[in-house]
Amino acid sequence: MMLFKRGRLLAFLCSQVIVVALFVHMSGHRHLFQREESRRPVHVLVLSSWRSGSSFVGQLFGQHPDVFYLMEPAWHVWMTFTTSTAWKLHMAVRDLLRSVFLCDMSVFDSYMNPGPRKQSSLFQWEQSRALCSSPVCDFFPADQISSPKRCKPLCSQLPFDVVEKACRSHNHVVLKEVRFLSLQALYPLLTDPSLNLHIVHLVRDPRAVFRSREHTTAELMIDSHIVLGQNLKMIKEEDQPYYAMKIICKSHVDIVKAIQTLPEVLQRHYLLLRYEDLVRAPLAQTSRLYKFVGLDFLPHLQTWVHNVTRGKGMGQHAFHTNARDALNVSQAWRWSLPYTKVSQLQDDCGEAMDLLGYLQVRSQEEQGNLSLDLLSSSPILGQVFQEG
Ligand SMILES: *[C@@H]1O[C@H](CO)[C@@H](O)[C@H](O)[C@H]1NC(C)=O
Numbered sequence: 001m002m003l004f005k006r007g008r009l010l011a012f013l014c015s016q017v018i019v020v021a022l023f024v025h026m027s028g029h030r031h032l033f034q035r036e037e038s039r040r041p042v043h044v045l046v047l048s049s050w051r052s053g054s055s056f057v058g059q060l061f062g063q064h065p066d067v068f069y070l071m072e073p074a075w076h077v078w079m080t081f082t083t084s085t086a087w088k089l090h091m092a093v094r095d096l097l098r099s100v101f102l103c104d105m106s107v108f109d110s111y112m113n114p115g116p117r118k119q120s121s122l123f124q125w126e127q128s129r130a131l132c133s134s135p136v137c138d139f140f141p142a143d144q145i146s147s148p149k150r151c152k153p154l155c156s157q158l159p160f161d162v163v164e165k166a167c168r169s170h171n172h173v174v175l176k177e178v179r180f181l182s183l184q185a186l187y188p189l190l191t192d193p194s195l196n197l198h199i200v201h202l203v204r205d206p207r208a209v210f211r212s213r214e215h216t217t218a219e220l221m222i223d224s225h226i227v228l229g230q231n232l233k234m235i236k237e238e239d240q241p242y243y244a245m246k247i248i249c250k251s252h253v254d255i256v257k258a259i260q261t262l263p264e265v266l267q268r269h270y271l272l273l274r275y276e277d278l279v280r281a282p283l284a285q286t287s288r289l290y291k292f293v294g295l296d297f298l299p300h301l302q303t304w305v306h307n308v309t310r311g312k313g314m315g316q317h318a319f320h321t322n323a324r325d326a327l328n329v330s331q332a333w334r335w336s337l338p339y340t341k342v343s344q345l346q347d348d349c350g351e352a353m354d355l356l357g358y359l360q361v362r363s364q365e366e367q368g369n370l371s372l373d374l375l376s377s378s379p380i381l382g383q384v385f386q387e388g
């Protein structure tokens, strides 16, 4: 009897020890999970359109030592199907982005020639600091500002698999893409449990975009045809630039509106940025971007942003111009576009302009009067600003 009792006591004690041990074990795990949670990879999509400053915004992220950055990976999809339409290619683009976010670069197999590849097979690879610095390319240290021009001749011969390795060794993966014209295709990525997607939606005054596109018509030809899709043959050539802008403006409206219908927890993964606000306050807006995705605004990056936006150092490469010029360039449509064009564009893009806070001009005089500030705060921006 006594023996039995002692046995039961022993069993009881043993079970307590096991419970305590399990608890310690689990709390250890919980601690581990928490650590993993805070170091959970962050995936950032810079979603924009052509000629809207997205290369510069991409650089703002790509120069950060915690970031693996690629510019326009979906270029490979579009250039493989040049006679297709943006709409038909949405899903292929989405699935490519998902794979790249997860550092699975085999997804490029469908869009590149077979046989051995170099990292230089990747479109605009030299724009990525991660592919231009140690440990990928030992000519340059990882924690310094990277120069595409200096990187290109020295780092291009590395084998393609360094891309995957570089991606895996960074906590933040940032992709910049202009080839998305709706949020619908992206929605599954926002809710995908293996991703932690943050969207930076970059917009610019359509009148400035239009002027810039006029100067790059040849470069944008293939893209424009894919954007116009089936409508291409039905639209007179002189109307095509307006029609393309109409589609682009509508896509911004659709995206902004679609975001507003999402649950609040997903809305917090979206940030709307106007290029003009970035030009006017580069340090403050960069700080806002970094905060949104959980990056520290390191001292050398602050100096760099200050430098490039003041036309010192590498300004020519990143901004293509210095900040005063950028402000000037962002107004250039006001003296270089005739009012008839501006007026037609305002008709095609009116809803987007109202939504994003770009004030319309009603005459040639208003258009030319530079003391009229055409940037307003808009209700939608106020709301999104608070959430960012
Ligand atoms: C910023 O500009 C100064 C002066 O031109 C230069 O010495 C410095 O290296 C630059 N820093 C960065 C991070 O670009």
Ligand SMILES: *[C@@H]1O[C@H](CO)[C@@H](O)[C@H](O)[C@H]1NC(C)=O
Residues within 6 Å of the ligand: 324, 325, 328, 329
């Ligand atoms: C802005 O650019 C125009 C045309 O390129 C030029 O005439 C003008 O002087 C510039 N203004 C400033 C303030 O730089």
Ligand SMILES: *[C@@H]1O[C@H](CO)[C@@H](O)[C@H](O)[C@H]1NC(C)=O
Residues within 6 Å of the ligand: 365, 369, 371, 372
């Ligand atoms: C330009 O706009 C400002 C501000 O509305 C106005 O005071 C000024 O009279 C305008 N100038 C001309 C030449 O119309």
